[in-house]
Amino acid sequence: MPVTVVVGAQWGDEGKAKVIDLLAAEHTHVVRYQGGHNAGHTVVVGSERYALQLIPSGVLYPHIIPVIGNGVVVDLPTLFKEIDTLQSRDIDCSRLLVSSQCHLIFPWHQSLDALYEQGRGDDRIGTTLKGIGPAYADKARRIGVRAGDVLDPAAFANPVKVQAVAHNSEITALGGDALDVDAVVAQFAEL
Template sequence: MVKAVVGANWGDEGKGKITDTLADSADVVIRFQGGANAGHTIVNEYGKFALHTLPSGVFHQNVMNIIGNGVALNIPVLFNELKSITEKGVPAPQLMISDRCQIVMPYHILFDQLEEERLAGKSFGSTKSGIAPFYSDKYAKVGFQVNELFQDEAVLAEKIADVCVKKDVLLVNLYHKEPIDQKALFRTLLTYRDMVAPYVGNVSEYLDKAVKENKTILLEGQLGTMKDPDHGIYPMVTSSSTLAAYGAIGAGIPPYAIEKIVVVNKAYSSAVGAGEFTSEIFGEEAEELRRRGGDGGEYGATTGRPRRV
């Protein structure tokens, strides 16, 4: 059975905790969208963890944890996260990365930061994780899939040169910065290749077999419905669909395979960043709720910013 776990609000509902609980009886947990711009907080016998890219099944040794093709993969963040949990005594989890997953490039993060600075008071409240530039490139067909790291190095260098021509136009003329160092970027991608090599696989093939064998598969969503670019508070939204329906696309399974949808809500609303909100309290009441809420307070798992409540 395939179950999708998604948020009903602006994120921060507790999806990670629910996924972690459901993972007790699961075979596979897969992240299907988003990137390191939001985190799932989990507290267990090993300690307190904020997972930004790793699926919430990593604390269960029987679970295969998958980074799906719909994820914005920040490779250094993923491996820092992996190191952070094993350093606290968590056994190394089973992990697979889709060969079709696309990579958050260093210049995506740079462009995100520069654009927020340029917009100043009119900014979108980005976490500056490179997510919007990443998805812009993905749909403009100039992104880098994980599988491209393993092609002929001359082909990879040629694509870097082609992409950098376009990026440098913006960097130099709009943001007044130095152009991208192509040789340094090439070396970075080779380093990324070596890091992910032991984990890359054909996720669609793996999941096809798992569905046919009636394995229990959890699709773990990021953020919430109100941050969906089509059905949320556009334009103050994220850049990938946060809805359960996208789980089929971002994981690589047929839509009819999703038999159950778990929608996570909480007793009050909270959100990080700008945009429309149902209602909002301020002052001492807000501080009190912020202090008592969540696991150690209502603060963003990624940015540490106080959540609006």
């Protein structure tokens, strides 16, 4: 089976999504293999415009299976909102596959992202403050919570609590406000 790989060698905003969309018709799968819900991209199909952040543009074509791979860090509220928006426009998202190994972004990642950026003063890097970098740091440290953990709601709460408590220590040490651990667990249990 032939494979086409589109790799960006810049710092984003280089037209990868447009190229992928142009090539999509010739493929059975469109796989997103890294990144998070950054600025996203807009895809135009006919006269319709679709704004996507996490879901691969292949979802717009009925013959394509869109895949969110292991290397992507996923913000569940953003993913579910994007699915709801697409489905409200009659786009079938039932073909979407999400790797159980994707690491999840939580509110503590977003808090840390903002605190790290603030701490840089004039040397800020211009992060989107969406928690993507801190989520990747947890992945590298092998302490992150993964998408597959959501499949067992009873077991899911424990690692979320452990991570929230641990990250709260760092957040408060950096001068931020501690997160309500129970509220975070409840928020993700509702998803």
